[in-house]
Amino acid sequence: MSIVEVQELCKQYDPPKGVLAVDGVSFHIDKGEIFSLLGPNGAGKSTTISMLSCLLRPSGGDALVDGHSVVTDSQAVKEAIGVVPQDIALYPDMSARENLLFWGKMYGLAGAELHARVDEVLELITLVDRQKDRVEKFSGGMKRRVNIGVALLHKPRVLYLDEPTVGIDPQSRRSILDGILALRDQGMTILYTTHYMAEAQELSDRIGIVDHGKMIAVGTNEELVRSVGEEAHVELSVDHYLEGMVERWADVPGVTKAMIDEERAVLLVQDANEVLPRLFEAAAAAGSRITEVNVTEPNLEMVFLHLTGRALRE
């Protein structure tokens, strides 16, 4: 059963000639699932979340969140959602507890319920011991945890997380990802945006890949990988003659796509074990020496590459 229904959502800044940041995006999120919007920076992920948060008015289309339109019933939508923005949207010279109390009041909590909920969230983000410290003294990971905790105060039915792991250390990232999975296990519906393929792959029940404001593919991780023919991703560096080699490798049997990405050749191949010897032979025949080889089994990065012809930068 869908709790979020996005229908042909559009956002054009400064119409009629302005940038079309989101171009007819449609998807749905089922209750209790993690849905990730995966795409490079500038793909339209944050703009989509802003419209679903009622911060931006769509130029076209609509979205229903918990049955309420983001266009006509924004207050009801806001009651249903919790938003974790990409930036640390906290007050640095206030303590973690003061921040949570303030935001709790903004979400309509008060009195004993507010204090009880703040205590629960502090437990959840494991900052009980540091609750009286000012946020400005926290590490990046701790700030991120408070940033997430704020959005959980009013027990939202849908949680939006906009790239919540940007700029933090691996240990904090792991902690946040585990926390998100725990929330899903408790039944919360989560909309997650990221440009980290590995995060989308690990977290998501379903993934929507966006690029240039369009939704270019939607499905489970397996469905998406299958959609590109389960091809392996081979990156090769040569000592010279890179452009000529890419043209030669494109004709090698088993290679379905060959392109240059910066100083490397990037190939999509059906079976890496079978194709690799042929690639070395072709290089030797052309007088080039392969200096580095990386083989990656089919994943979302390759799906993106296959669909857009460009790499999804980590």
Add this chain to the structure above:
Amino acid sequence: MKRIWTLASKDFLETRRDRLALLFTVVMPLAFTAFFGLMFGGGSDRLPLAISSADHGAPATQLVSALARSGVVKTEMMTKDDAEKAVDDNKVAAALEIPAGFSAALAAGRPAELTLVSTAGSSGAQTVQTEVSALAGPLAAGERAAQAAVAVAGTPPGGDSGASAQDLKDAALLMARPLAAQSLAQPVATVRVVEAGTAAGQIPNGFVLSSPGMLVNFILFSLLTAGIALIQERRNFTLQRLMTTRVRRWELIAGKAVGMFALTFVQQIILIGAGQLLFGVDYLRDPAALLLMMVALSLFASTLGLLLAAVLSSEQAMIATTVIVSMSVAALSGAWFPLEITGPAFQFVGHLLPTAWILDGLRGIIVRGFGVADVLPAFGVALAWSAALFALAVWRFRLSD
């Protein structure tokens, strides 16, 4: 309403923790009040008093000498015409006229009258009147006592020649007491106050000038703190995040405005309290009128701050604009120097700003005992300005850059 209060309280808490804000909102204004107050003569609180004397008797001379030694007034001898002109020109707090026959009247035991010319409602003149009465009264009483003593000395005490010195002294005192009591029971020197024109042009000096001036100046300057805080909120996306909660746009703007109002109002309480207690500026002559002026100033300052923060996008722009705006408005309004010493054009331009009206109101309260009715025009001007600024701020208010 609850959310508006929560937003305002949060802003107030943040400002209270900002040590730099404390410097700008309290320390610097007091330092500048002291500096300008002393520069304008705030160290000497003696009121200028012109004296014209048509009497050259001993009591008149003694009165002039006593006033010259007074710690309350600073005397200057003039002709009667010059003294009255000095009052008209607001160069003195009052003019004391000692009429011909003043000394003779005292000597004859008749009531002696002094004339004090001042502007209507002048608080300085009231102080001068009190001082002149205080010095003239004992002088007249002393003269009467001396006359009584002379009367006794001229009367032989009677009795046989064998009377002792103590007997003579006792008899003299017995005769002098009713004479002295009779003399002192009669009216001594009285001070008649003649009001000349209004005190509209009276120029205050010292701390009376600097305290309200610096109050206005630094209330405007404190927009810097509040404005930067709002710009930072926009840049760190807390404003946007607030709009993902149940807060409505109007509640957010109102919360910010109330926060700025509260900040400037508390700042005013501190500075006015310091002005009253440290610098002896009598703000509390009409508390209701003072409250109106404080509300007017905070309304204007908070709506101006809101507009600046709504229009400007960077902290650097906010700093530069606030410094320019606050300094210009303060100077044009007479916060640094009284507008009365400027020409009509400057005064006209100054009074296009509500702060000039508010300063007139504040100084009117302090110097001339203005009441609520007197400051209502200033309140009206400030209210109109604030409404316009608030409307503009709401129109231009942005959640992000």
